[in-house]
Amino acid sequence: MGQAPRIALDAMGGDGGPATTIAGAALALTRGESVQFTLFGDEVAIRAEMAKHPILAGSDVVHCDDVITGEDKPSQAIRRTKTSSMGRAILAVKEGEASAAMSAGNTGAMMAMAKLSLRTMHGIDRPALAALMPTLGDNDLVMLDLGANTECDARNLVEFAVMGAAYSRAAAGVACPRVRLLNIGTEELKGTGELKEAAAALRAQDSGDWTFEGFIEADRLGRGEVDVVVTDGFSGNIALKSIEGTARFITDLLRRAFSSSLRSKAGFLLSRPAFTLLREHLDPNNHNGAVFLGLNGLVVKSHGGADAIGTANAIGVATRIASNDITRRITEDLDNFRSRAALPQAVA
Structure with missing residues (x-):
């Protein structure tokens, strides 16, 4: 059996932020999902939430100072692909460090960054x-x-x-x-x-x-x-x-x-x-x-109001x-x- 896929999670996206994203990741593992995680965002906030869920102890964390908000236009978000938690999660897929990226953040920004970073399939x-x-x-x-x-x-x-x-x-x-x-x-x-x-x-x-x-x-x-x-x-x-x-x-x-x-x-x-x-x-x-189908990499959009x-x-x-x-x-x-x-x- 091959290695479990690694999902790059934008921990800062959605209405619930790190608390909801990390609780959801922990629940996925509790259910028996064969998956690994790399979490992108404010490291202090992420690790504080991870401490509540010991099952996530083996997950990686990548600190990002920048967060894409719901008010950011796609053109603005693109310029922050390399600094934002959403952009870094997508880049992890491009660079082969993750099998898929997931975020509950701004849909338009996510689409723009994913299309620019991953390009459409031939x-x-x-x-x-x-x-x-x-x-x-x-x-x-x-x-x-x-x-x-x-x-x-x-x-x-x-x-x-x-x-x-x-x-x-x-x-x-x-x-x-x-x-x-x-x-x-x-x-x-x-x-x-x-x-x-x-x-x-x-x-x-x-x-x-x-x-x-x-x-x-x-x-x-x-x-x-x-x-x-x-x-x-x-x-x-x-x-x-x-x-x-x-x-x-x-x-x-x-x-x-x-x-x-x-x-x-x-x-x-x-x-x-x-x-x-x-x-x-x-x-x-x-x-x-x-x-998002048709890209050279997998990107999943979670509902902004999703719970764990x-x-x-x-x-x-x-x-x-x-x-x-x-x-x-x-x-x-x-x-x-x-x-x-x-x-x-x-x-x-």
């Missing part, structure tokens, strides 16, 4: 942000792009489909993922020119690694009828935030309803197991960890994709696709 026009989302089916749904690219041409969408299928096999364990494009209808005549062109290119392939099943509308995303959904970052981010907002609305509405009267409270006691299951299924912490459980889950995603060599899988899948069907030309 043959990939743009990287995409992909995440696992809960469904009523047996497997989580992979959705991309979730905000890295607000505008995409047909070539981008096809590349996202190939990358998403590879990620579904590596992270969700789906042998032959079902792939669809997000659209305003399922009919072939509906949608933008880019969507129609991408659909035509995907239909022309006959891969045994994944299957293309046409278009899907947003109201069917959680039904378990598809394994990979592809869209541009603008629509994808809106869809993601809508799903997260609806989940919070449902849980808050149920909580309010169950506390409205003595009879409702009694009903809550009877239905508590079902309510707990629903809350856990809808909790974003239980599906945390988005991945969410952080541990994101570490689990980083560990799985590093262990399954997702970059190699994407390269092989793209080569196989190009050998069968020509990709649409990129828009100049």
